[in-house]
Amino acid sequence: MxxxxxxxxxxxxxxxxxxxxxxxxxxxxxxxxPIEKVHGDQHAATPALAPIDLKKLVSLEKQLALADQTDVASATLKNTPRGPIWVLKSAAGSEGWWNAYTGENIDEIKGPDARRYALMAYKGAGKLAAVDYEETAPKEAQVSGPLWRASFSDAEHTRLYLDAFTGEVLSRRSSLWGLYDVFYQIHIMNFGAxxxxxxxxxxxxxxxxxxxxxxxxxxxxxxxxxxxxxxxxxxxxxxxxxxxxx
The missing domain is CATH 1.10.287 (Helix Hairpins)
Structure with missing residues (x-):
């Protein structure tokens, strides 16, 4: 033995x-x-969004009629940096974004708006170094779909990933998060998504x-x-x- x-x-x-x-x-x-530093909470600002004006709001029933969609599986009203938006998701998983005040289908935000929304969501000494459109979300963002990446020149090299349609912050990343994530993947022995x-x-x-x-x-x-x-x-x-x- x-x-x-x-x-x-x-x-x-x-x-x-x-x-x-x-x-x-x-x-x-x-x-x-501290997990708060990894998440970049020290650089997270809460954008001051105007409250939704219920008198101007397009009702869900009317929005569905304007969108001319019969296979809607879910509808979400969001108050976003670009204003109230109806997000309609079909049974197949595709999404559509609609101005909740006019009922019109909206396009992706442009570069100047992406810069403005990124600055609204950031606090700290860093400067906005670059804003880049990503057709396919990078691995570190851990989200899918097109988005805008805003890079700041602070010590942590903060990066904000913004929703291409709503301007909302989908995820925050930094060099510290990258280090943490590498060791986390080693810890759980999983280098996949x-x-x-x-x-x-x-x-x-x-x-x-x-x-x-x-x-x-x-x-x-x-x-x-x-x-x-x-x-x-x-x-x-x-x-x-x-x-x-x-």
Whole structure:
């Protein structure tokens, strides 16, 4: 048993040791850095939006008639930086955006508006360095669809991702978030977009780590047993020698 316990303990520890180090480092990073700083809350400003004027508001019934859509699965009224908007989502998943005061279908916001909305959503010493339109959302934004990326020149290199139709902030990112995310992916052993920890790799490595602990206990138990047996043997021998001398 001792030989097999040593063999399992040594080789399993060698295989999963790197990932265990990743778990520890990831845990250290995630506990040492306040999550508020990772989210960029220190640079988050709440835009002062005018309240929705209910007298001007197009009712949902009228909006559906104007949109001429019969397969609407959900309708959401949003108060956005560009004003109240009806967001109509079809059963197939496609979305349409409509001015909630006029009922007209709206287009994507332009660069000057994107800059203005980004400045409304930011506070800090940084300057707005660039505003870029992204047809396909980058991986770090963790959203889908076209959007605007606003980059600021602060110490954290803050980046805001704005909805291409409403001007709302969909996600905030920074160099600190990038560091945090790398260690988070290592921690959950998932480098995909899902960020799920329910996958075979982490289950296998966790089970292997459990084996290291169990075989370690076996080795410890055997070592303690041998040391105790040796101690008793030496004590018995000392007693025999003492009697022989007397």
């Amino acid at each position: 001792l030989r097999w316990s040593i063999w399992f303990h040594k080789w399993i520890a060698l295989i999963v040791g790197v990932q265990v180090l990743g778990w520890v480092l990831g845990g250290l990073i995630m506990t040492a850095i 899902s960020r799920s920890y329910n996958h075979p790799a982490i289950v296998i490595v966790t089970a292997a780590t459990l084996m290291i602990v169990l075989t370690g206990f076996v080795l410890l138990w055997i070592k303690i047993g041998r040391d105790l047996a040796g101690l008793l043997a030496r004590r018995s021998q000392a007693l025999r020698l003492g009697r022989a001398k007397t």
